[in-house]
Amino acid sequence: MSQSIASQRQSVRYRSRLLQPESERSADTHPLTWRLRDDGEVVWLAEYLRKEGYDSVSKALGNGDPKAIIATLKEANVRGRGGAGFSAGLKWSLTLQGGDMPRGYIICNADEMEPGTFKDRLLMEQQPHLLIEGMILAAYANNSRYGYIFLRGEYLESARVLNRALEEAREAGWLGPDINGSGFDFDIAVHTGAGRYICGEETALINSLEGKRANPRTKPPFPGQSGAWGKPSVVNNVETLCNVPAVILNGADWYQALSGGRTDDGGSKLYGVSGPVEKPGLWELPMGITGREILERAGGMRGNRQLKAWLPGGASTGFLLPEHLDLPLDFDTVGKEGSRLGTGLLTVVPQDKSMVAVMRNLEEFFARESCGWCTPCRDGLPWTVKLLQALELGQGEAGDIELLDKLAADCGPGQTFCAHAPGAAMPLQTALKHFRHEFEQGVTARSKAAEV
């Protein structure tokens, strides 16, 4: 290969990165990222151990009280960072264990595929041991016999880094039999997927882990009661698990204080923004930071474009407007505005982009990624796409918009096994609410006249 081709390839090769220098990050304020290096190289075991690595495991396994981990996590109110915001401590307290119950599994959901989301990749590619440390604590608290990192197939760099880190941890005795002399046995394997967004749904993920089609399962039973191979299983997102070590080391009060009174939710969060902004990126910020502060860090909109709408945390969250930029981005506040915090990585839509086109793109995604298990999702989403395609071309018929309203309602919560269809409905319903006139412009004049 010639020099020039090689260098051109390097120049456009994608690299996950945090847009905060080391000088801005400390162990007290940036529990997720303070160890990351400015050069973006992996923090391997030797460096990780120098930076308080595995201290929480020594502490918790030394105490010999798994229930104390759950109590601390509950008190700190660590909420699921995969998007649902469910209390991790509560989830763990509901895992069946003890008595005749066989030991189950801790499964890390690393199937990051929510459009607009690029945070878990950073944690896995540059700091694999924090995730492993979090999983050991989770396994100890939930009495799990084995762990799986369910990683999307496209994250090849994450797989390479994680597998090497697992090997390092095994050699040093942080994984395997009798971890750190505690008598506790636990190990982890990386399980890579082969595509399909639905694998991120926790029960579909378990089916996929078992080597089946990734259709969701009915709940109850919840995975904590009967998950992988019928055993109690805990499924947590990468970022959620990465929060655990510092909480165990520093306590619930410290974690609560991290958000600095911005919100009732504690901790820090990997926030980010993508779309036409000057500097799309990722930062670890206090929970409850505002959209405006994130947008400012990104240098504002690209060129002289104006912000029209934004998704607070991925394709399955509802559209917010510029007037919502000063709200604290926490789970409850965003929920009250008819959206969801989701993954906390913003996607911005500029004024010059048609909302009908944006919605068509989003619904094409949801229609393609539907697993086909439930009728409203399997049939409703392609129908939605067809209507949006017609409206985008100005060939919509009278009644199309009302039909979109109905299809979205039929895909709403409670109509399907999992959250895929409700996730497709939320952006559509909020777009129809805030930008209905744009959709109406797609209905042909002839059709409008006929209606009158």
Add this chain to the structure above:
Amino acid sequence: MMATTPQTERIIGSDGFQLHPADEAAMRAEAHHYEQPQAASIEALKIVQRRHGWVPDEAIAAIARVLGIGPGEVEGVATFYSLIFRQPVGRHVVLVCDSSSCFLTGFDELKQALVRELGIDYGETTTDNRFTLLPVCCLGACDGAPALMIDDDTYGPVAADDLPGLLEAYP
């Protein structure tokens, strides 16, 4: 072509597919990570695909035999997951991200340039069997949008002008 053992002879299909002994061993090793060997079915398909480029029908029966499950179960999985190819593909697979952040930052232009440069659309392979073009769901590279993957490599942001040089690196 490797030597044919009596074991693999039984699973040679009509188009000459043979399960490589090393691949069979890799599948069996993979199955040990799980309570039930079926869990290795997706990885088994990927193992076949790494060697053959795609998964021919005969491989389904071979995998089913190795893992001790029904061919229908393997086929169900093989047809569900988007990164398992059930038709021949080119030597290199281009996966172009068409999700929201890429859509908002130049996906349309990039897609058009790819179609122009390669002379093919989604699901097609160039006549010299060099490239196959497919859409892919959000690559998690949104701060580098628009993004695409060629084989195991992720690129972004990719401008239309970058394409000729990039593609040249995949002969």
